[in-house]
Amino acid sequence: MKRKSRIRDNTRRQNLKGDLLEQIRTRQKQASKKYREKIKLERSNAQQSSYNCRQSLGKAVKRAVQALSKDNNKRLIVVQHIARDLNIISKPADKQVRQQRSLSVELKDLVIEFYNRDDISYTLPGKRDYITIKDENGMLITLQKRILLYNVRETYQLFLSEYANNNISLSLTSFNELRPKNMLINSRMPHRSCLCQYHENVNLLLISLSKYIPLCVALNSLQEFTSMLVCDEQDEKCMFSHCQLCSDNFDNNVMKYITNPAKHIKWFQWVYEEGKTVKNEFSGTTNQCVKLLKEKVQVFLNHVFIKRQQAAFFEQMKVSSNKEIICIQVDFSENFRLETQDAVQNAYYGQDAVSLFTCYVWHSGGDGQSFVYVSSDLSHDKYCVNAALNDLFKRLSQQFRDLQQIHIFSDGAGQQFKQKFLFRNLCRLSQKYKVDLYWHYFATSHGKGVVDAVGGSLKRVVFRGIMGGRRCTSAKDFVEIARSKTDTIIVIELTQDYIAESKLQVEQLFLSIKSVPETKKIHSNVVALKSNDNVFISPYSVGLALASVTAGARGKTEKELLNLLHSKSREKLTQSSKQLMAITNMSEIKLANRLYVDITFPILPSYTKQLQKTYNFTLASVNLNPQNKTRVIDQINQWVSNQTNNYIKEVLSKDSLDVKDPNEANALLIINCLFFDGKWGSEFEAQNTVAGYTFYPDVGPPQEKKLTLMMRNGLFPYADMSSTIGAQMIHVPFQNKDFTFTIILPNKDVKLAQVESRLTPAIFNTPTTNQMAALSIPKWKFEFENDMKDVLSKKMKISELFNRTKANLKELSLKKPIYVSNVIHKTYVIVDEKGVRAAAASVVRMISQGSPPIKIYFRCDKPFLYAIRYKQTILFIGRYVKVIDTSNMPPIIDGGYGR
Numbered sequence: 001m002k003r004k005s006r007i008r009d010n011t012r013r014q015n016l017k018g019d020l021l022e023q024i025r026t027r028q029k030q031a032s033k034k035y036r037e038k039i040k041l042e043r044s045n046a047q048q049s050s051y052n053c054r055q056s057l058g059k060a061v062k063r064a065v066q067a068l069s070k071d072n073n074k075r076l077i078v079v080q081h082i083a084r085d086l087n088i089i090s091k092p093a094d095k096q097v098r099q100q101r102s103l104s105v106e107l108k109d110l111v112i113e114f115y116n117r118d119d120i121s122y123t124l125p126g127k128r129d130y131i132t133i134k135d136e137n138g139m140l141i142t143l144q145k146r147i148l149l150y151n152v153r154e155t156y157q158l159f160l161s162e163y164a165n166n167n168i169s170l171s172l173t174s175f176n177e178l179r180p181k182n183m184l185i186n187s188r189m190p191h192r193s194c195l196c197q198y199h200e201n202v203n204l205l206l207i208s209l210s211k212y213i214p215l216c217v218a219l220n221s222l223q224e225f226t227s228m229l230v231c232d233e234q235d236e237k238c239m240f241s242h243c244q245l246c247s248d249n250f251d252n253n254v255m256k257y258i259t260n261p262a263k264h265i266k267w268f269q270w271v272y273e274e275g276k277t278v279k280n281e282f283s284g285t286t287n288q289c290v291k292l293l294k295e296k297v298q299v300f301l302n303h304v305f306i307k308r309q310q311a312a313f314f315e316q317m318k319v320s321s322n323k324e325i326i327c328i329q330v331d332f333s334e335n336f337r338l339e340t341q342d343a344v345q346n347a348y349y350g351q352d353a354v355s356l357f358t359c360y361v362w363h364s365g366g367d368g369q370s371f372v373y374v375s376s377d378l379s380h381d382k383y384c385v386n387a388a389l390n391d392l393f394k395r396l397s398q399q400f401r402d403l404q405q406i407h408i409f410s411d412g413a414g415q416q417f418k419q420k421f422l423f424r425n426l427c428r429l430s431q432k433y434k435v436d437l438y439w440h441y442f443a444t445s446h447g448k449g450v451v452d453a454v455g456g457s458l459k460r461v462v463f464r465g466i467m468g469g470r471r472c473t474s475a476k477d478f479v480e481i482a483r484s485k486t487d488t489i490i491v492i493e494l495t496q497d498y499i500a501e502s503k504l505q506v507e508q509l510f511l512s513i514k515s516v517p518e519t520k521k522i523h524s525n526v527v528a529l530k531s532n533d534n535v536f537i538s539p540y541s542v543g544l545a546l547a548s549v550t551a552g553a554r555g556k557t558e559k560e561l562l563n564l565l566h567s568k569s570r571e572k573l574t575q576s577s578k579q580l581m582a583i584t585n586m587s588e589i590k591l592a593n594r595l596y597v598d599i600t601f602p603i604l605p606s607y608t609k610q611l612q613k614t615y616n617f618t619l620a621s622v623n624l625n626p627q628n629k630t631r632v633i634d635q636i637n638q639w640v641s642n643q644t645n646n647y648i649k650e651v652l653s654k655d656s657l658d659v660k661d662p663n664e665a666n667a668l669l670i671i672n673c674l675f676f677d678g679k680w681g682s683e684f685e686a687q688n689t690v691a692g693y694t695f696y697p698d699v700g701p702p703q704e705k706k707l708t709l710m711m712r713n714g715l716f717p718y719a720d721m722s723s724t725i726g727a728q729m730i731h732v733p734f735q736n737k738d739f740t741f742t743i744i745l746p747n748k749d750v751k752l753a754q755v756e757s758r759l760t761p762a763i764f765n766t767p768t769t770n771q772m773a774a775l776s777i778p779k780w781k782f783e784f785e786n787d788m789k790d791v792l793s794k795k796m797k798i799s800e801l802f803n804r805t806k807a808n809l810k811e812l813s814l815k816k817p818i819y820v821s822n823v824i825h826k827t828y829v830i831v832d833e834k835g836v837r838a839a840a841a842s843v844v845r846m847i848s849q850g851s852p853p854i855k856i857y858f859r860c861d862k863p864f865l866y867a868i869r870y871k872q873t874i875l876f877i878g879r880y881v882k883v884i885d886t887s888n889m890p891p892i893i894d895g896g897y898g899r
Helices: 002-014 019-045 054-067 072-085 105-115 152-162 172-177 197-212 222-229 249-253 286-320 345-350 382-399 420-433 450-467 475-485 496-511 539-550 555-564 570-585 605-615 626-643 752-758 761-765 789-795
Strands: 121-123 130-134 140-144 146-148 264-273 276-285 325-337 353-364 367-375 405-410 436-441 489-493 524-527 535-537 589-598 617-622 664-679 689-695 703-721 727-733 739-746 769-778 780-787 818-831 835-849 856-859 864-870 873-880
Touching: 105 152, 121 450, 130 450, 140 450, 152 172, 197 222, 197 264, 197 286, 222 249, 222 286, 264 286, 276 286, 286 325, 286 405, 286 436, 325 382, 325 450, 353 382, 353 450, 367 382, 367 450, 367 475, 382 420, 382 496, 420 436, 420 496, 420 524, 450 475, 450 489, 475 489, 535 780, 535 818, 539 555, 539 570, 539 589, 539 605, 539 664, 539 818, 539 835, 539 873, 555 570, 570 589, 570 605, 589 605, 589 626, 605 617, 626 664, 626 835, 664 739, 664 873, 703 856, 727 769, 727 856, 739 752, 752 864, 780 789, 780 873, 789 818, 818 873, 835 873
Parallel strands: 325 405, 367 489, 405 436, 589 617, 769 856
Antiparallel strands: 121 146, 130 140, 264 276, 325 353, 353 367, 436 524, 535 873, 589 664, 664 835, 689 703, 703 727, 703 769, 727 739, 739 864, 780 818, 818 835, 864 873
16 A cells, blocks of 8 residues: 555656656655754664674673563562662652751761760770871871770760760761761770780679679679669779768679679689789689779779879860960880881891880960980980970970960870979979979870870881981981971980980989888879978069159050059059058058169159159169179168168179170169067967977878967957858958958868969958957068069960160150169068067069958968958058078067057
8 A cells, every 4th residue: 555655656656747847856855864964863872782783782681681580579679779879760859858967067076076076986006097188178198197095985884974064066977977987886996905904903803793693784894883883983982982972882783793602703803923913813702802892993983083084184184375474294115116117137136226205285275296206225214304304394484485384294204204303303304494383194004095086196107218228327307307308296306415414414413312101192292392392472562663754665565564553544554653652651560662864874853753642752863884783782781771671681692783795784772661560469378389289281281280370269260261262261350450361261161372372452341240269379570572564474364564765754854765674672571479579572674775259270281372451451461381490580679560
């Protein structure tokens, strides 16, 4: 039929003529053109087959079909899945789209910081213990490996319990995904050594007992065992077995689950025998094993508490460090063998080594610096430690000019750190570098930290250099290779000469050191420059001297001084100063001010008039040239001695006026003298003064039979401030009741430093009630001298006044530059049965170019604060922390009090 139709159409087209024939030919041409374009497009879009012929394709299909399951349903599922992956068929729409909740940057940082804590993971110290990863910028970086101390789920639970009050919502999966790439899980732990014997021995007992007492879940892990034993793991009473509520926890949670107490079992323990520690196997009954575990509980809990508290304090110090308070961790790394690439066989047995003393310094809230001291001395003894510390403290004191405290953390190695020699040496270093030193010891076998990574990293880069052909045969070579390979670690060589020189500094000092009892129990040493010494100053005297300087100051210099003196303007300072000067009308007070001006210094007359009008200054023109210093110093000392009734005889020493810069000269001296002579309202009877009492200092052992106490019963203004500062306060009145002798005595178990940290001026004005008290106070004489410059510049933030280029004293003189170089302050106090005599002298040295009665026992046999006050003004204030010898006190002269 199609054939007939085709013949008929051809016949019809042959008979066409004219326009009809032209139209049919045009249509045919357009159709052909359109078809060719379609074919061309299909060819261009078609992918070229990977198979050269149909036979190859058939074989491939046959192999794929044979690989499929014989089950048609399973075949269908697999083929459909492959077709969806290749986009041959469309994927079905998801029935439910999961809402993705992104974690905040703060939470991510918190988790990462938690992972990197030394109580959660520890750094592998080896030179091969590293991993190379890409950072955020795609750059390759090398990180030291860290190992989790717990599995991920346990770590997650610890994180949630620690931050339970922060309302953190975080899944275990997300917590695990945030684990740093260099943080390996517990199962990747290599061969472990240097474990804690306290923890490991208890853990070995738990492993054995958990098999035979399966119902006791507390035996499953150390964490569960510890939490079962106490009410609160953060409470010192519980952890030191002083809590009555949890004293029976072991019996109630372990003993009651024993079903077969006579069953014979085995367990392991680490024990010390024949000069070494070995792991021995023991056997006995279940009851015997449980009894052994119970015997270890108290020591174990003590150890766990100290370990956790030290670790928490360490983390706190790292974060809170700044340019005034820095935190350091130190340790000796394992000695590095000086190997050689391509060495012959016999060279293996004669290799030398170097020791590495590693340090990491935190000084900016988590940021810090790495130091490594390299030495060929392998002794790791007290002299090597002293040499390294001496250099480190010198560098830090130069880098941080405002440095006040250094907190050092280390393990408790007896040969290196926890020893009487280091205790004594810290006192020397504290005095030398003028900083407070705090040395903290980690709990036994828990001293791992960033210093292990520092040592491992440095060994690795040096080892790579050696493998590259670098020669390393001495400590000097090691340092050169290290410095060429890294600039992130400061590497210093400790030469034998430097160690020998350092040894000479302390060798004689170490000969006279006595043993320190129970050194093993010491976990912290404090060497504070000021908190362990008696102090006596006069804020009134220093304040008047600085107020007189303020009269000539302008700009920021004036603002800093006004802020220190608690005045809003110069006018208000002048007004308050005049009120304070009214105290000179009292018979108990003698006040004198004098201005010594160099004969060549152009002081402004307006300034001297202001001092004379407001502060009753007298003016003296002298030659302050260094060649004339002896004469001037004698003249000034004589004047001060006269004004203080001969109690302060030498306010200036022979070198007080020395000038280091030849281009500078002494310009003027502002001197204030204050003398107080007050008689008790009711005297202490001499027969009630008893020697031989024991004094209990905050630092160190009791000082037996050294304290002399004056005793008197009477009615005294008294305030119990236990809830505010942890102390009691009593006012002892003088005959002139406008003056009082105030004593602030810390409560039992409260240290004076804790009270001082909470002390404010308002504390002295706390309301009191008259109480019948048995008062016992020491009898003493004390002289104190200090350059107040450090206190004013570092703690009081007076920066410009002592700066040669920034000090603005243009109302004092037009000559520039002029600045304050010293604020010398000297005081003297005598406390005896009749009363108190106190004197103070302050020298500001300027340099230019060119209820029903209740008996209270108030015994001052521990460190306390005291002050001499006129109404609400503190004239003198002091700290009594060490017993003062009374054998050389001057005799009591009747009528010597009050003029």
